[in-house]
Amino acid sequence: MIASAFEYHKPDTVDGVISLLSKWGDDARVVAGGHSLIPVMKQRMTDISHLIDLGGISELKGVSIDGDTITIGAMTTQHELATDEALAEAAPLIREASLQIADPQVRYMGTIGGNVANGDPANDMPGLMQTLDATYHLTGPAGKREVKARDFYEAAYFTAREDEEILTAISFAKPSGGFAYEKQKRKIGDYATAAAGVMITIVGGTCTAASVALTNLSDTPVYCGAAVDALVGSSLDDTTIKVAVAAAVDASDPVADTRGPVDFKKYVAGVIVKKAITSALARA
Amino acid sequence: MNESIPPKEERMAALSGLGTSRKRVEDARFTQGKGNYVDDMKMPGMLFGDFVRSPYAHARIKSINTEAALSLPGVHAVLTAADLEPLGLHWMPTLAGDKQMVLADGKVLFQGQEVAYVVADDRYVADDGIQAVMVEYEELPVLVDPFKAELNDAPVLREDIADQSEGAHGPRRHPNHIFTWESGDRAATESVLSEAEVMAEEMVYYHRTHPCPLETCGCVASMDKVNGKLTVWGTFQAPHAVRTVASLISGIAEHNIRIVSPDIGGGFGNKVGVYPGYICAIVASIVTGVPVKWVEDRMDNLMATAFARDYWMQGKISATKEGKITGLWCHTTADHGAFDACADPTKFPAGFMNICTGSYDIPTAYLAVDGIYTNKAPGGVAYRCSFRVTEAAYFIERMIEVLAIKLGMDAADLRAKNFIRKDQFPYQSALGWEYDSGDYHTSWNKALAAVDYQGLRAEQAERLAAFGRGETRKLIGIGLSHFTEIVGAGPVKNCDILGLGMFDSCEIRIHPTGSAIARLGTISQGQGHATTFAQILASEIGIPAEDITLEEGDTDTAPYGLGTYGSRSTPVAGAATAMAGRKIRAKAQMIAAYLLEVHDNDVEWDVDRFSVKGAPERFKTMKEIAFASYNQAIPGVEPGLEAVSYYDPPNMTYPFGAYVCVMEIDVDTGTTEIRQFYALDDCGTRINPMIIEGQVHGGLTEALAIALGQEIAYDDQGNVTTGTLMDFFMPTAWETPNYQTDFTETPSPHHPIGAKGVGESPNVGGVPAFSNAVHDAFKSFGLTQSHMPHDHWRIWKIANSLGLHD
Known part of the structure; x- marks a missing residue:
């Protein structure tokens, strides 16, 4: 459980990172909080010659709320997300989800950028970003570009990010309406057995907008379009919710692991989605 | 004046x-x-040794190439079985009378087995060396199911002793069979069972788990060639026995060996045995002339050093229609892994499993235990219990519940009806023990009163009715346990380890x-x-x-x-x-x-x-x-x-206790919440009530872990699937409930101050209490037995199989 030797770089600008990535190519990796990468290096499941620490780049840190748009720097920690009062006011769903990630020690180090960019379907933030319909901001040798969170994930650990790009920030429209992030886990520090992020807007008794997404129930985070279709336009009666839950479960594709077999996970997914919808509805 | x-x-x-x-x-x-723990030790010139471990559960080793590793700067030596063989140290005796490979001798028998030992400047270079050792394996069929060990097509694991029909504990009937150990009167028990008015039968499995102490195993070995003295600082729960064993197997005179256990960060049985890491560090220090340290990482610890339990206990219990127990029968299939490395007194290859009549006056009983080799790590240590006593307590406390269901009796009443009475002590059990003292009815009544047992049953019935009406998806389980331990091994006349009396x-x-x-x-x-x-x-x-x-x-x-x-x-x-x-x-x-x-x-x-x-x-x-x-x-x-x-104690001591666990169970998610846990312990004279309370809290928390999720699981290829703390359940403060502790005080009549020992009681009694609560919640839907660990998905499976889901 010791990583092989590597060169450690700590540039202080994004450009510095890009030039290192361009120089070392596949031999280099960026590290944010390190919770995913370092264990893999220690188990020697990956061999990295150049580790580029993003911790020295001040432009990657912090939360800004500009009118209706919320932008969060990639190196903002989960602890900061959970304790930022302005963010909690503007988007309380972020705090609710952040506090369900791992444990306080992990949250002091773990960052939102690392969480979403790694492409691990077990991470909570990618699912949440589906719910929020967030936009990811990438910078590479060819300059800057934006990718919708819902278009970012291709398969487990495979994303739309190019090897020489880094994710610098995420942004999303200030959410409105009711919200919930529900998660079942075996213990503190664990990944989700099943988790769901839900947003619901109600106008005059009718659901005018909704969003439903799942964490760790497929090899990518899952945005549940069919579930949203069921909810929007309805009065959110029990039958509708049942249909939406069934649609979300249908969109899941979990694999068996030590958390349990597939039939169990699908069943719990239904329970968790229903809980999240019910909770979001109560806050709408 | x-x-x-x-x-x-x-x-x-x-x-x-x-x-x-x-x-x-x-x-x-x-x-x-x-x-001051082993890993805190730093000595001038000290090197670090670490293992190349087998990725396979069963494979022949075709070659080991150490050249590339030896050429790395900072790597001093790479030991293989071939290097240890001239010293006679490529195998070592186990505490159970078997022998174990120190380094793989021609084949590997479990995933994580020690194959080669790299000695380097520090642990970083050692790990580089490990990666550079090239081992060529030829995979062999894997045996993970002990019930398939004696089938015709079963692979023979221990080729070294395949033709030996006699083992350390009597006849072996198959190359994968280690021993049969019997206790009690088989014929009489079978006769009682066949004539019984009521008989209940069940397979009770106590799964494989691991003591997982906070500090892993390790040592620093230092051979001083000038004065010929070997000093080993290590995580030893039995330093003197280690010295004697080290002398016997190394040939170094015992007065020239000094074993030191510094501060130890938890043992729980994991640090009783002798491990290849100790032997290799000693040999490496002799070879290099400088101190050599070895410290496991967490994955090494979970995968390779001693596990606990893995007992398949087939039970039969008989009673009169009125609920007076007449007989108990148990056949245990004991999965020992690749080597029999249990740490039991020599004459007890299944430990004190024959305390399995528990707190009850059972006139006739019989126990047989078959030890089996499989492609799993060796061990079978007493994880926070006396030898195999948790297995025994879990078995009898489950069988009592199963019998209560069969009789249609309340399980608390059934216990009270069958307790050994205070006036029966000293009590001779059907399986040969003399219980020194006890007052079970007093402890039981105190416990039931403290939790308002009748009130709990009424609340449970109300909840069940509400569940039936569709008003809730949560059930209440009331887990009962009255355990009797047997600790303090022990009288030299029947307790020794490798011939060393257990004074x-x-x-x-x-x-x-x-x-x-x-x-x-x-x-x-x-x-x-x-x-x-x-x-x-x-x-x-x-x-x-x-x-x-x-x-x-x-x-x-x-x-x-x-x-x-x-x-x-x-x-x-x-x-x-x-x-x-x-x-x-x-x-x-x-x-x-x-x-x-x-x-x-x-x-x-x-x-x-x-x-x-x-x-x-x-x-x-x-x-x-x-x-x-x-x-x-x-x-x-x-x-x-x-x-x-x-x-030299004249007898064992017999601590006991009465535990009640009240659990809320969500049938849809399989999640559990411990609403109340009451633990009454009688450990005789109480030396330090605060330390007793701390011991009870710790032992109960380990019991909670074991009952609700902690396991060493293997897939069908013998890969460990729970080799990190992500999957191996270690409760944090978050998962740990509040405990209510209580006591009665029945001094041991033969102990100079009447004390009996308490550290392990909460684990022994806690596991059945937690498990019985899960079973109890589903009892009215027809559940009689479901195997631990009761993690979310297994509880969900119970509910699912009972038709409680849409």
Whole structure:
């Protein structure tokens, strides 16, 4: 459980990172909080010659709320997300989800950028970003570009990010309406057995907008379009919710692991989605 | 003349003796990070050794190429079985009479097995060396299911002993069969069962888990070639036994070996055995001439050093229609993994599994245990219990519940109906033990009253009705457990390990100014021996506990003892401490009498002094006596004040307890919440109530872990699927419920101070309480038995199979 030797770089600008990535190519990796990468290096499941620490780049840190748009720097920690009062006011769903990630020690180090960019379907933030319909901001040798969170994930650990790009920030429209992030886990520090992020807007008794997404129930985070279709336009009666839950479960594709077999996970997914919808509805 | 004598109570309080909740003297250093553990040790020139481990559960080794590793800067040596063979150290004896490969000799038999040992400048370079060792494997068919071990097409695991029809514990009927061990009367039991009015039968599985102490196993070995002396600092629960074993297998004279256990960060049975890491570090130190350290990482610890349990217990229990138990039968298939490395007294290959009649007066019983080899890590240690006692307690406490269902009786009533009565002690059990003391009805009634058992049952019935009406998806489970332990191994006449009798020892020296040092043959791993043994001594010799230093773990200074495991420290070394204290007091009495110019029999003990009978104002305190022993020429009395006692206990001790767990279970998610946990422990005389409470909290938390999720699981290729703390459940404060502790006090009649041991009771009694709560919640839907661990998905499966989901 010791990583092989590597060169450690700590540039202080994004450009510095890009030039290192361009120089070392596949031999280099960026590290944010390190919770995913370092264990893999220690188990020697990956061999990295150049580790580029993003911790020295001040432009990657912090939360800004500009009118209706919320932008969060990639190196903002989960602890900061959970304790930022302005963010909690503007988007309380972020705090609710952040506090369900791992444990306080992990949250002091773990960052939102690392969480979403790694492409691990077990991470909570990618699912949440589906719910929020967030936009990811990438910078590479060819300059800057934006990718919708819902278009970012291709398969487990495979994303739309190019090897020489880094994710610098995420942004999303200030959410409105009711919200919930529900998660079942075996213990503190664990990944989700099943988790769901839900947003619901109600106008005059009718659901005018909704969003439903799942964490760790497929090899990518899952945005549940069919579930949203069921909810929007309805009065959110029990039958509708049942249909939406069934649609979300249908969109899941979990694999068996030590958390349990597939039939169990699908069943719990239904329970968790229903809980999240019910909770979001109560806050709408 | 002595003027004012403080009142007796005041003087007793000043001693902090028996019954005092004295704060742990160890904690000042532990809570400040000032402990001294093996991995804290740094020595000049010290190297680090680490293992190349097998990725396969069963494979032949075709070649090992160490060239690339040896060419790395900083790698000093790479040891393989071929290097150890000339020394006769490529295999080592196990504590269970089997032998175990130190380094893979031609084949590997479990994933994580030690294949080669890389010695390097530090652990970083050692890991580079490990990656550079090239091992060519040829995979072999894997055996993970012990019930398939004796099928015709089963692979033969232990080719080294395949043709041996006799093992360390009698005949072997198949190359993958280790032993059959029997206890009780088979014919009589089968006859009782066949004629029974009511009979219940069930397979009770106690899954494979792991002690997983906070500190993993490790050592630093240092061979001083100038004076020929080998010193090994290590995580040893039995340092003296390790010294003797090390001498026997290495050929180094025992006086030239010094074993030291420094601070140990938890053992729970994991640190009783002898591991390849110790042997390799010793050999590497001899080869390189410098100290060599080996410390496992967490994955090594979970995968390779001793596991616990893995007992498949097929049970039958019979009773009259009125619920009086008439017979108990048990056949256990014991999965031992690739080598039989259980740490049991030699004559007990299945430990004290034959305490499985529990707290009940069962007239006829029979137990058979078959040990089986599989492609899993070796072990089978007593994880926070006496040898196989948790297995026994879980078995009987499940069988009682199964029988209650069959009888349609309340399980609390069934227990009460069958408890051994107070007037039956000492009680001879059908499987051969003499229970020293107990008062089960009192503990049981106290427990049921404390939790308002009838009220709980009424609430449970209401909840069930609400569940039926669709108003809730949560059920209530009430988990009962009344356990009896057997600890304090043990009488030399029937308990030994590798021929070493399981006595223990204490040596006391009183200093001239009236303070003292006591050394014991045991070794604390967090139990607080330096606190509690000083309390025993304080009460015996009238010197304040704070003036008594306790020392353990250095074989050059401590008297010989068999170490700390199986709750044996208080029953055996605690007794030795009291007995050595009494020798001190006997000599002190002679000195006091001389000083007071009266006959020996004319003085009497008074808390911290001897007084002249009838003239309490004439006395000599222990402090005065201590000084006199060093500066007075007393006719017929040797100078100094020292004593040593080696204590061979006349019997085991039998702690017991009554536990009740109230659990809320969500049938849709399989999640559980412990709403209440009441634990009544009777450990005889209570030395330090605060430490007892801490022990109960810790043991219950390990029991919670085991019952609700902690397991070492293998897939069908023998890969460990729970090799990290992400998947191996270690509860944090978040998962740990609040515990209500309580006690009764039934002293052991044969122990000098009546103490019985408590550290392991909560694990023994806790697991059935948690598990029974899960079973109880689903009882009314037809569940009789479901295997642990009761994690979310397994509980969900129960609900699902009972038709409780849409």
